[in-house]
Amino acid sequence: MDDSLEQPDAKPPTVTSEGNAPEDVDQASDDEGDVVLDWTKLVPSAARPVIPRRGEKEFEPQPGGGSGLQLHVLDRSRNAMFEALRATRTISSKAVSYAIWHPEIARAHATVARGVLFTSIGHSVPRPVITADGAQKQHKRLELLPEEALYLTERGSLFCWKATTLDLSGVDDLEGVLGPPMSVQQAFSEMIGTEDLTLERYQVYAYLKRLGYVVTRAAAPNSLYPMPPPFDLSPLNQKTLSIFGRICSVFSSWISRVLRIFTGGFDWWRPFQHSRWFLRDKNYGAVFRALRFIPTGHGVPLLPIKAEPPVKPSPYHIFYNVYKPVTPFRKSEPCLPDYQIVVINARTTPMPSLRELTDLFDISPEMPPPLPRQRRPLNGAAPPNARPANATPVQSPPPPPLSLPRRILHWFRPPPPENTPPARRPHPFMAIKAGKKTVIVAVVDAGSTGFFRFGQGAFEEWAIF
DSSP, X not given: OOHHHHSOOOSOOOOOTTSOOHXXXXXXXXXXXXXXXXXXXXXXXXXXOOOOOOSOOTTOOOTTOOOHHHHHHHHHHHHHHHHHHHSOOOOOTTTOEEEEEETTTXXXXXXXXXXXXXXXXXXXXXXXXXXXXXXXXXXEEEEEOHHHHXXXXXXXXXXXXXXXXXXXXXXXXXXXXXXXXXXXXXXXXXXXXXXXXXXXXXXXXXXXXXXXXXXXXXXXXXXXSOOOOOOOOSOTTOOOOOHHHHHHHHTHHHHHHHXXXXXXXXXXXXXOOOOSSOSTTSSHHHHHHHSSOOOSOOOOOSSOXXXXXXXXXXXXXXXXXXXXXXXXOXXXXXXXXXXXXXXXXXXXXXXXXHHHHHHHHHTSOOOOOOOOOOOOOGGGOOOTTOOOTTOOOXXXXXXXXXXXXXXXXXXXXXXXXXXXXXXXXXXXXXXXXXXXXXXXXXXXXXXXXXXXEEEEOOTTTSOOO
């Protein structure tokens, strides 16, 4: 403690002209040091940053309220927007198509099909037709699924009427029309809910069609609907065992018992076994393999085979086949799709369970691993092994003649061609990230569509170390 404070003093403390004691002045000076300095006051007004303002702003707020000119320009712009939205959409009569909606079969019969959209929309179905003489014969006609007819009606490319049994022969201008015209609202109310079509599935269909994809049904709605060939579900990298491998697989249990006599059994709690006589466990590889790490995954299924189907059907089933815009597509004979999509409603459907994902992976094909990226030189530099343009080709000497054993060996195993480039090995992390099988789930949440990809891992085929 300070000695001056401990000793009593009769002299009163000095007071400054402002009425504060020296201790208060020191404390006030310390408090002023804690105040943050306002640096904006040090900058002159001419050097302060100013947002540039060029020209008159039509809707710039003012302290006294907008002027009459601003209100006039704002009202004129708003009215122009309303008039543009209120205007009737028009289409050329040479590009519009016509169809008749039959609610009893949930199909739209396209009487007049125009435009390039019909190259991937619609399918031919034979229907019985009664001729003028009363005979009945089969006649092929172009029919549209509910999502196809609704998409064309919504975009203004199709005029669709609903079939009716009313006699309209006496009404003017309706002699050739079999039903009243349908608006977009009526088309939604008539077609949504038929042929397993929900609002979420139609939104996904329309979203992909606007992006240029070709979308078809994964399950045929009838026997005449064109379907792609089935997928090959066999594994891609299935290895064929040699004769010696087949013999070893038959006697694998017996051979493992014999080898266990010399090598000893594996103890999980004491994995490392050191031998004083053999050199098989004296290197780093043997020591690392003896550690309790799992080098790769396993191919054992996580779920047992279910004996009976579940009582409640799962909402996770493939509904659409999707083709890329660059994929050549034939409507009469479609090829294998590029993607298969499951459509769900985010408000009513929970996350997929392990059993549901396993069921989807069982019917999905196995994809090849992605190829590694090619290493290209930067800034237009030539690759290191590139030959200059004016270089003369060097003739390689002829190969030496093969001996008799090599000729016999080439009969059983022909050599690879000389000019074949070496095979590019895929990157293990890219292959694990992509997975062997892929399932795409389209999630619709109150009109917002999102796509999620679920991949089946390939950990049992790629060793981590």
